[in-house]
Amino acid sequence: MGAYRRTKLVLVAHRLGVFDALAAKSADANAVADRVHAHPATLAPVLDALSGMGVLEKSGALYTNGAIAAEHLVKGRPMYLGHVLEMHDRLWEGWSNLEHVVRSGQPWRTLPALLEAEPDFADRYIRGMHNFSGPAAREVARLVGPGSVKRMLDVGGGPGTYAFAILEQNPEARATVLDLDVTLRITREFANAHPLKDRLELRVGNYLEDEYGDGFDLALMSHTTHDEPEVRVRDMLARAYQALDRGGRVAIHDWVLDDSGATPLDPALFGVHVMLYTDGGRVHRRADYERWLGEAGFVRLEHHLVLPERVASATTLLLGTKP
Numbered sequence: 001m002g003a004y005r006r007t008k009l010v011l012v013a014h015r016l017g018v019f020d021a022l023a024a025k026s027a028d029a030n031a032v033a034d035r036v037h038a039h040p041a042t043l044a045p046v047l048d049a050l051s052g053m054g055v056l057e058k059s060g061a062l063y064t065n066g067a068i069a070a071e072h073l074v075k076g077r078p079m080y081l082g083h084v085l086e087m088h089d090r091l092w093e094g095w096s097n098l099e100h101v102v103r104s105g106q107p108w109r110t111l112p113a114l115l116e117a118e119p120d121f122a123d124r125y126i127r128g129m130h131n132f133s134g135p136a137a138r139e140v141a142r143l144v145g146p147g148s149v150k151r152m153l154d155v156g157g158g159p160g161t162y163a164f165a166i167l168e169q170n171p172e173a174r175a176t177v178l179d180l181d182v183t184l185r186i187t188r189e190f191a192n193a194h195p196l197k198d199r200l201e202l203r204v205g206n207y208l209e210d211e212y213g214d215g216f217d218l219a220l221m222s223h224t225t226h227d228e229p230e231v232r233v234r235d236m237l238a239r240a241y242q243a244l245d246r247g248g249r250v251a252i253h254d255w256v257l258d259d260s261g262a263t264p265l266d267p268a269l270f271g272v273h274v275m276l277y278t279d280g281g282r283v284h285r286r287a288d289y290e291r292w293l294g295e296a297g298f299v300r301l302e303h304h305l306v307l308p309e310r311v312a313s314a315t316t317l318l319l320g321t322k323p
């Protein structure tokens with residue numbers, strides 16, 4: 001029952017800037033409080049609890065960042081994950097409204113509205129996704145097959161992490177990332193700094209309303225179908241089918257539930273999470289995806305676990321071919 005306390009401690013310490021304050025050297029509670037503009041008497045128990053958790057280390061009166069905090073929670077470090085924390089920090093309010101969401105059947109907010117209304121959140125959301133997607137994107141690219149793609153569409157491609165990973169493995173390929181304007185404004189910053197930027201096109205569009213174009217041999221939907229209910233996923237699959245050449249493949253990459261609908265645990269928890277900020281979004285079952293793919297006309301269905309060593313949070317890649 002108390003797990004929320006640990007999450008909140010890390011979120012607040014990150015908000016205060018505790019990990020940045022300890023980036024260069026150890027400090028006692030008074031010095032940290034001074035640097036982060038907090039009261040030393042109320043900051044000290046927070047630092048102690050974080051030390052007990054192993055996020056910080058305490059020696060005498062001095063605190064230091066633990067290994068994970070030093071690598072992932074200090075701004076500017078190559079493996080910085082603070083944007084992911086900021087995203088969770090914002091969605092905490094959604095979880096506080098869970099009872100209302102469950103009673104009313106309505107989301108707390110919808111993602112496009114949230115992204116549009118809060119540019120800061122959009123920035124964290126997109127950067128946060130980019131921060132943690134690297135290993136999964138490389139694995140998806142490997143499973144799709146090096147050298148197998150010439151022209152891909154990344155539906156709701158966000159920061160373009162997956163498109164770039166596939167471009168890296170397919171030297172002749174070109175990619176189009178289809179996403180909302182508010183998202184692509186941030187993606188453009190990533191893309192412009194990427195060595196493969198000339199092979200990536202950003203196309204502003206709504207994946208529920210706009211045509212996807214044509215002539216593609218791969219249509220990727222990574223972490224987008226959980227934001228949508230069945231009826232819209234099926235519509236997206238129909239649009240992807242139209243956009244693909246014969247022999248082209250659709251690839252769905254997401255957290256996927258087994259037949260029970262209740263396991264693995266992480267996708268089941270995420271199923272509640274998406275309900276808070278989507279209009280009918282759900283984590284879907286593998287059997288449902290396979291049925292929808294078949295009904296959309298796709299054949300030779302495959303499924304692969306992505307990074308299965310992550311156990312509870314492993315994702316699934318489903319592939320289908322347009323005959």
Ligand SMILES: C[S@@+](CC[C@H](N)C(=O)[O-])C[C@H]1O[C@@H](n2cnc3c(N)ncnc32)[C@H](O)[C@@H]1O
Nearest residue numbers: 129156157158179180183205206207208222223
């Ligand atoms: C969870 S993110 C996934 C991003 C990326 N595919 C990945 O796996 O890292 C969902 C993406 O879908 C985009 N999106 C949401 N609704 C959309 C819509 N109606 N049309 C186009 N893009 C949309 C969001 O802007 C966001 O970039």
